[in-house]
Amino acid sequence: KQEVTQIPAALSVPEGENLVLNCSFTDSAIYNLQWFRQDPGKGLTSLLLIQSSQREQTSGRLNASLDKSSGRSTLYIAASQPGDSATYLCAVPGGTNAGNNRKLIWGLGTSLAVNP
Amino acid sequence: EAQVTQNPRYLITVTGKKLTVTCSQNMNHEYMSWYRQDPGLGLRQIYYSMNVEVTDKGDVPEGYKVSRKEKRNFPLILESPSPNQTSLYFCASSTTSYSNQPQHFGDGTRLSIL
Numbered sequence: 566k567q568e569v570t571q572i573p574a575a576l577s578v579p580e581g582e583n584l585v586l587n588c589s590f591t592d593s594a595i596y597n598l599q600w601f602r603q604d605p606g607k608g609l610t611s612l613l614l615i616q617s618s619q620r621e622q623t624s625g626r627l628n629a630s631l632d633k634s635s636g637r638s639t640l641y642i643a644a645s646q647p648g649d650s651a652t653y654l655c656a657v658p659g660g661t662n663a664g665n666n667r668k669l670i671w672g673l674g675t676s677l678a679v680n681p
Numbered sequence: 682e683a684q685v686t687q688n689p690r691y692l693i694t695v696t697g698k699k700l701t702v703t704c705s706q707n708m709n710h711e712y713m714s715w716y717r718q719d720p721g722l723g724l725r726q727i728y729y730s731m732n733v734e735v736t737d738k739g740d741v742p743e744g745y746k747v748s749r750k751e752k753r754n755f756p757l758i759l760e761s762p763s764p765n766q767t768s769l770y771f772c773a774s775s776t777t778s779y780s781n782q783p784q785h786f787g788d789g790t791r792l793s794i795l
Contacts, residue, residue, distance in 0.1 A: 611783040668726050668729060668739065
């Protein structure tokens with residue numbers, strides 16, 4: 566059974582710092598891994614999706630890496646800003662039958678606070 | 682603009698009073714699903730639909746119903762809501778198969794059942 570873990574659960578950093586969020590998964594047979602951002606009282610915004618054949622994806626100041634063999638992904642945020650404050654979630658497809666192959670298994674998230 | 686729209690965004694109601702949360706997507710996606718998010722438990726899938734008239738249970742379907750009469754709409758129905766269904770609900774949509782396209786989520790519906 567696929568399980569997704571995110572460490573740390575919470576992180577507080579000063580503005581401008583580079584930081585890394587971690588995501589680990591127990592079953593390495595994944596098709597992709599997706600990172601999301603959740604703001605308080607708001608929905609889920611997809612940040613990056615990494616296919617199983619890829620090792621990295623970049624979008625602006627965000628860089629996500631994937632190491633399937635070790636069951637790990639990291640989200641690197643460069644030059645953090647107060648506007649980056651949010652909860653970051655990672656998710657992998659985990660449907661147990663072919664009919665539900667888009668079901669996502671989620672970590673509990675890392676709550677990030679970037680202080681001015 | 683590609684989007685998933687949920688309504689209402691917030692609802693406070695009482696035990697036993699039937700309610701429906703609507704979900705609509707404009708991306709012609711075949712796959713749609715509902716999740717609930719609870720502290721310490723994360724997001725868990727309630728129901729999913731692979732296409733029109735095709736629905737199936739997720740991990741926590743008890744107390745919920747869904748229907749998929751049209752491709753764009755996937756309403757979540759609580760026939761007799763109870764306090765343990767107080768939660769934040771998300772509707773999602775995507776293409777059917779594994780692909781390089783991300784899943785799209787609505788803004789969420791916060792339900793409080795008193």
